[in-house]
Amino acid sequence: MTTYERSEIIASGKAVKKFGGILTDIKSGRLKKALISRNNVLEAVILPVEEYERLEESANVLEHISIAKIIARREKEKPDISLEEMLKEEGLNLNEL
Numbered sequence: 001m002t003t004y005e006r007s008e009i010i011a012s013g014k015a016v017k018k019f020g021g022i023l024t025d026i027k028s029g030r031l032k033k034a035l036i037s038r039n040n041v042l043e044a045v046i047l048p049v050e051e052y053e054r055l056e057e058s059a060n061v062l063e064h065i066s067i068a069k070i071i072a073r074r075e076k077e078k079p080d081i082s083l084e085e086m087l088k089e090e091g092l093n094l095n096e097l
Contacts, residue, residue, distance in 0.1 A: 004035055004042075007031070008034055009037055010035065010037070011036075011038070012038040022046065026046060026047070026048050032048075033047050033051070
């Protein structure tokens with residue numbers, strides 16, 4: 001489980017009033033992230049753009065790795081078949097594509 005510093009958790013009402021300051025603190029590095037809470041429930045996170053982009057890239061790399069593993073596993077499971085054989089197995093023909 002992720003842990004958060006008390007200074008990173010900001011009530012939504014306070015976040016509305018001090019939004020510009022929160023962005024300044026994040027951009028300057030005084031805050032690594034800001035967690036917005038409403039009724040004592042964490043609702044959202046504000047991150048520096050660079051951190052968000054790094055997370056997105058990491059997610060994309062993990063997705064590609066996962067797809068590569070699926071492909072490798074499927075290559076071992078079933079011998080290569082032609083397009084015509086595959087379509088026939090599915091009850092289709094080239095005209096239906």
